[in-house]
Amino acid sequence: MLYIDEEKIEDLLADAKGTPAHKIDAVLNKAGSLKRLALDETAALLTVEDPRIIEKIFKAAAYVKNEIYGNRIVLFAPLYISNYCANRCVYCAFQSGNPEVKRKHLTADEIRAQTEWLLKRGHKRVLIVAGESGVPGKSAIDYYIEAVEAVYSARVGPHYIKRVNINCAPLSVEEFKRLKASHIGTYQLFQETYHEATYRKCHLKGPKSDPDNRLSAVDRAFTAGIDDVGIGPLYGLYDYSFETLAMMMHIEHLEKKFNVGPHTISVPRIEPAAGSEFSLNPPYKVADEDFKKLIAVIRLSVPYTGMILTTRETAEMRDEVINLGISQISAESKTSPGGYSDNEKWGGQFTTSDRRSLEEMIAMLIRKGHIPSFCAACYRRDRTGEKFMGLAKPGLIKGMCSVNALVTFKEYLDDFATPKLKEEGYGLIGKEVPKLDARSKEQVKKLFAAVDAGLRDEYV
Numbered sequence: 217m218l219y220i221d222e223e224k225i226e227d228l229l230a231d232a233k234g235t236p237a238h239k240i241d242a243v244l245n246k247a248g249s250l251k252r253l254a255l256d257e258t259a260a261l262l263t264v265e266d267p268r269i270i271e272k273i274f275k276a277a278a279y280v281k282n283e284i285y286g287n288r289i290v291l292f293a294p295l296y297i298s299n300y301c302a303n304r305c306v307y308c309a310f311q312s313g314n315p316e317v318k319r320k321h322l323t324a325d326e327i328r329a330q331t332e333w334l335l336k337r338g339h340k341r342v343l344i345v346a347g348e349s350g351v352p353g354k355s356a357i358d359y360y361i362e363a364v365e366a367v368y369s370a371r372v373g374p375h376y377i378k379r380v381n382i383n384c385a386p387l388s389v390e391e392f393k394r395l396k397a398s399h400i401g402t403y404q405l406f407q408e409t410y411h412e413a414t415y416r417k418c419h420l421k422g423p424k425s426d427p428d429n430r431l432s433a434v435d436r437a438f439t440a441g442i443d444d445v446g447i448g449p450l451y452g453l454y455d456y457s458f459e460t461l462a463m464m465m466h467i468e469h470l471e472k473k474f475n476v477g478p479h480t481i482s483v484p485r486i487e488p489a490a491g492s493e494f495s496l497n498p499p500y501k502v503a504d505e506d507f508k509k510l511i512a513v514i515r516l517s518v519p520y521t522g523m524i525l526t527t528r529e530t531a532e533m534r535d536e537v538i539n540l541g542i543s544q545i546s547a548e549s550k551t552s553p554g555g556y557s558d559n560e561k562w563g564g565q566f567t568t569s570d571r572r573s574l575e576e577m578i579a580m581l582i583r584k585g586h587i588p589s590f591c592a593a594c595y596r597r598d599r600t601g602e603k604f605m606g607l608a609k610p611g612l613i614k615g616m617c618s619v620n621a622l623v624t625f626k627e628y629l630d631d632f633a634t635p636k637l638k639e640e641g642y643g644l645i646g647k648e649v650p651k652l653d654a655r656s657k658e659q660v661k662k663l664f665a666a667v668d669a670g671l672r673d674e675y676v
């Protein structure tokens with residue numbers, strides 16, 4: 217596979233086995249100073265098995281997350297627009313030829329209706345998700361652009377979606393340019409597995425069966441000017457240490473070529489999918505303890521990159537790993553097109569585990585002392601790609617994140633929260649504002665006054 221040296225990865229992992237505790241401490245010290253880790257250092261952390269040392273890795277990850285992003289957690293919802301797909305990925309319900317899935321692609325009006333449903337709940341950030349397919353009379357790219365425009369055009373009173381991200385099939389540079397021009401935030405594409413033989417076994421038909429076309433799609437997105445890109449392996453297809461280290465190799469390639477790494481990393485684990493025997497018993501199912509470790513190791517290896525955790529995970533797991541470096545979570549997700557309003561009449565992609573509502577997620581975040589955030593400021597202030605990294609790397613994004621998190625959270629509380637949640641939310645705000653530096657305090661004061669005066673979508 218392009219850019220991925222499998223032999224080197226295997227060697228690094230073999231050499232890292234049994235790294236002495238003092239060397240692990242040295243790696244953790246380096247990570248604590250917010251420095252990006254080298255491949256052999258990531259390998260050393262991945263091979264740790266001693267629970268006491270793993271505990272140290274967890275502590276370091278929580279520290280780094282807090283130093284870079286502060287204690288805010290950004291919330292979003294996926295919006296599935298189509299379950300038609302030309303590919304045959306063995307783990308996915310949308311694979312072509314799966315008779316168990318009732319197919320549907322949403323029209324622009326239906327996409328707007330789904331968005332309005334989300335807006336009424338208080339959502340402000342949406343991730344569009346689609347199988348690889350156009351719709352009758354329209355190419356895939358035309359359909360994606362129509363969907364992005366439909367989401368942005370939806371209105372419920374003063375509320376609208378502030379940032380549309382998209383997870384869709386690889387495109388050409390020209391098509392990516394058009395996608396960028398539609399004002400997407402992040403383009404997300406998971407390599408699924410960086411192990412070539414496994415990749416070929418799991419992707420049986422269709423354009424996705426070419427691993428290099430998929431890997432190079434991230435390059436094409438950057439070339440087209442999309443500088444916020446999200447990546448990730450699908451955990452369960454192959455050994456988790458290999459996948460994590462290979463992803464680091466992929467990131468090194470991007471950093472070298474484009475001077476910027478991924479904006480976000482996702483850590484999906486395979487969940488049961490209708491019509492997919494494979495998904496019920498994945499060959500490299502990742503145990504919960506290993507899952508927590510790999511999240512913490514990714515956080516330490518690429519400290520400036522956002523990390524996303526979805527409702528594939530259970531409520532208990534999500535509540536726990538939020539402390540290990542996650543910066544974004546989805547809430548109340550449905551994985552079927554139209555799923556928010558039609559009781560999941562059409563086929564879903566996989567079963568979600570955490571079914572809590574947005575309100576319940578927010579209550580949990582408040583209880584745990586995290587600031588729920590609906591911020592989309594960086595992308596709208598042009599703080600993307602290298603500019604974002606320039607702020608994130610030295611820990612300078614944190615001040616802005618905290619101010620914007622508090623303001624967007626206050627807007628949510630004032631517009632959507634029950635009296636009880638409002639009281640709890642204001643309690644958290646009361647504890648968080650005094651922790652800010654003088655400049656941030658001043659900014660919050662000004663923006664809170666604007667929100668009280670009825671203005672919305674305030675940010676720095």
Ligand code: SAM
Pocket residue numbers: 307308309345346347348383384385386405406408449450484485486487488489495528565566
């Ligand atoms: N069709 C496009 C593609 O595959 O890139 C984009 C959307 S696809 C619906 C989004 C992601 O869902 C895939 O990249 C894959 O990692 C993930 N996925 C597929 N089946 C899954 C399953 N059974 N459990 C968890 N995640 C799954």
Ligand code: SF4
Pocket residue numbers: 301302303304305308309310311312346347348424
């Ligand atoms: Fe299609 Fe994506 Fe599912 Fe593969 S993972 S079958 S490409 S929707």
